[in-house]
Amino acid sequence: MSQFMSGEDLRSWLGNLAQERTLIAPIRSDGLVLFGAVSRAEEIALDYDNTLLSPKGHLFPATDTLFTIERREGGIELVPASVEGEAAIFGIRPCDALGLRVLDRPFLAEPADALYQQRRARTALIGLSCHKASPECFCTSLGTGPDDPSNVDILLTGAGEGYIVQAVTERGKALLATAPLVEAEVTPPPAPSPTPVPTEDIAEVARRAFDVPYWARLADRCIHCNLCAYVCPVCYCFDIRDHSYMGRMERMRTWESCQSPGFSRIAGGYEPRDTKGARLRQRFYHKLLYMPEQFGVIGCTGCGRCVTSCPVNIDIREVISEMQRLGASSAS
Amino acid sequence: MPPEVEGTGAVDPFLPYLATIRSMVDLTPDVKLMGLELDDPAIRDSFDYRPGQFAFLSAFGVGEAPFGLTSVAQRREGLEFAVRRVGTVTSALQELEPGDKVGLRGPFGNHFPLEDYRGKNIIIIGGGIGMAPLRPVINTILDRRADYGDMLIINGARSPQDLAFAPEFDTWAQAPRTRLELTVDRGDEGWTGSVDLVPTVVGKLKPSSQNAVAITCGPPIMIRFTLAGLRELGFADHQIVTTLESKMKCGLGKCARCNVGDKYICQDGPVFSFEQISRFVEQF
Structure with a gap:
């Protein structure tokens, strides 16, 4: 027996949820499916494979005010940004939920990133299992899967005319207290099977594939558009700068990408990663070697968005396969 | 004191x-040498x-x-920073005057393990604004002169007027068991010292x-x-210490710019x- 909610009941439960907290859910906008705040359940899109962007931006916004700077009678006062109210993200896929778990590593490490920490604590995650795998998906090669409940508060899995409901955490149970659940004998459809990618021992392999001409060759076509970083549920590099406009001063944080020339450039102009090859290698090594070394987690969730988005077809699945080949051959 | 982050007991870093x-x-x-005093007495x-x-x-x-x-x-003479004008932030800082407010976050990072160097001979080799983080090393050693062996300071700059800590050179040069060697890339009319690159001076002086x-x-x-040059003189890599400059935005291990x-x-x-x-896997 499973807990079950009909599609109609789901919409009414979500509608009620949107009244008591900020509800972030997939919405269709100009033909794209994106996460956004909804006030009515009717706005929510349910027929999507995955959203164009992960919901990372709701916890780590692309531009975020850290504090405002007020000038007062010759003095300065800093007013920190505040996070108010509770939120829920509905429709997060297991890959993106794992992405938030990975983001926790740098952002919640002491001293914790205050804004991220508060948003994370106040945001419930209501996951939705994947009914199909996109051609670019490879989540099962990265420790999660289409119906993985481990990084959400509640997981819904479409079955028949409704959803099987798993309350994963105490917070999930509390949210479901008022939900119209019924006990039902339903069998979920078989979970889709994404095409595997050879991630076994990737960190070990990476140590042996560093100094090879492959990186320069691969990066030759990179136009450093940074899309891969922006669509990635895990990429967390950022920039901080002050923004002054009409007498209002703010310290802002914005997403940044290691593919930008100047990402590592220091005062005086020295550029430690002065080639596209060195920069592209940094992207894959940070994810596949340095994050495992620093945090014990791979910085990729297999969502496939960078594969879909890259205008020059740089494909992390091919990169991982090639690293396996290069790492193996230079060891022999 | 920065305000507490609501409900966490922590302050916003x-x-x-x-x-x-x-x-x-x-x-x-x-x-410019900027002397600062933190506003909050605690x-x-x-x-x-x-x-x-x-x-x-x-x-x-x-x-x-x-x-x-x-x-x-x-x-306990206040906090000092040597700010070289190279970009927008450093230019703005240089335009400030005594009495103006700045923000300060820190201190961050590790430090030179001077306690491990007790009894050793110290060779300080600094170029340009690179002398700024070495100055407190020199002054700490001078304050505890008996704890350390001989100190050789090699300080180079583009020109004589670019030798940043000139007001302290007499104090350094006259300290016991301390030798100060200055060098410039290009001399001027009044310059009677060495006109050589720093590594060349190291090669000439051949410190043991x-x-x-x-x-x-x-x-x-x-x-x-x-x-x-130091390796040629027989220095092992563990005897050569530097401080790496890097792009940084947070100082907290989060922005990943200095990864x-x-x-x-x-x-x-x-x-x-x-x-x-x-x-390091990657060599800069």
Whole structure:
């Protein structure tokens, strides 16, 4: 027996949820499916494979005010940004939920990133299992899967005319207290099977594939558009700068990408990663070697968005396969 | 005190302390020595730091950048930073005057392990603004002169007027068992000293590697050739220590701008021996 909610009941439960907290859910906008705040359940899109962007931006916004700077009678006062109210993200896929778990590593490490920490604590995650795998998906090669409940508060899995409901955490149970659940004998459809990618021992392999001409060759076509970083549920590099406009001063944080020339450039102009090859290698090594070394987690969730988005077809699945080949051959 | 983050008991690590500029002294045509006092007396009293550590300074409305602390905490003479005009933040900081407010976050990073160098001969090799993080090393050793062996200071700059810490040269040169060697890329009419690149001076002076530690900071090209010269003189990589400059935005191991291999320069460094650096996957 499973807990079950009909599609109609789901919409009414979500509608009620949107009244008591900020509800972030997939919405269709100009033909794209994106996460956004909804006030009515009717706005929510349910027929999507995955959203164009992960919901990372709701916890780590692309531009975020850290504090405002007020000038007062010759003095300065800093007013920190505040996070108010509770939120829920509905429709997060297991890959993106794992992405938030990975983001926790740098952002919640002491001293914790205050804004991220508060948003994370106040945001419930209501996951939705994947009914199909996109051609670019490879989540099962990265420790999660289409119906993985481990990084959400509640997981819904479409079955028949409704959803099987798993309350994963105490917070999930509390949210479901008022939900119209019924006990039902339903069998979920078989979970889709994404095409595997050879991630076994990737960190070990990476140590042996560093100094090879492959990186320069691969990066030759990179136009450093940074899309891969922006669509990635895990990429967390950022920039901080002050923004002054009409007498209002703010310290802002914005997403940044290691593919930008100047990402590592220091005062005086020295550029430690002065080639596209060195920069592209940094992207894959940070994810596949340095994050495992620093945090014990791979910085990729297999969502496939960078594969879909890259205008020059740089494909992390091919990169991982090639690293396996290069790492193996230079060891022999 | 920065306000507590609601419900966490922690303070927001991006909020700087407020500080007041107490002094601004021209060291060179493009370097100013900025003396600061933290506004909050409790933070001022508890703010402790070691040679090699750094802090972020804010020019409010313009931005924030990291600078090595160039003063010595034990001297209790205020916090000093040598700010060279190279970009927007440093230009804005240089335009400020005593009495103006800046922001300060820090101290961050590790430090030169001077306690491990007791009894050793010390060779300080600094180029240009690279002398800023070495100055507190020199002054700490001078304050505890008996604890250390001979000290050789090699300080190079583009021109005589670019030698930033000239007001202290007499004190350094006259200290017991201390030798100061100055060199410039281009001399001028009044210059009677050495006109040579720093690595060339190291090669000429041939400091002994016996019971010695070499501490160097300067432009990447100077460090590269100095390192080669020191190795030729028999210095092992663990006897050569530097402080790595890196792009940094947070100082907290979060923004990943200073990521090199499994290290964040801001937290694991900025001070590394070349033995540690040679183990980095990626060589800068």
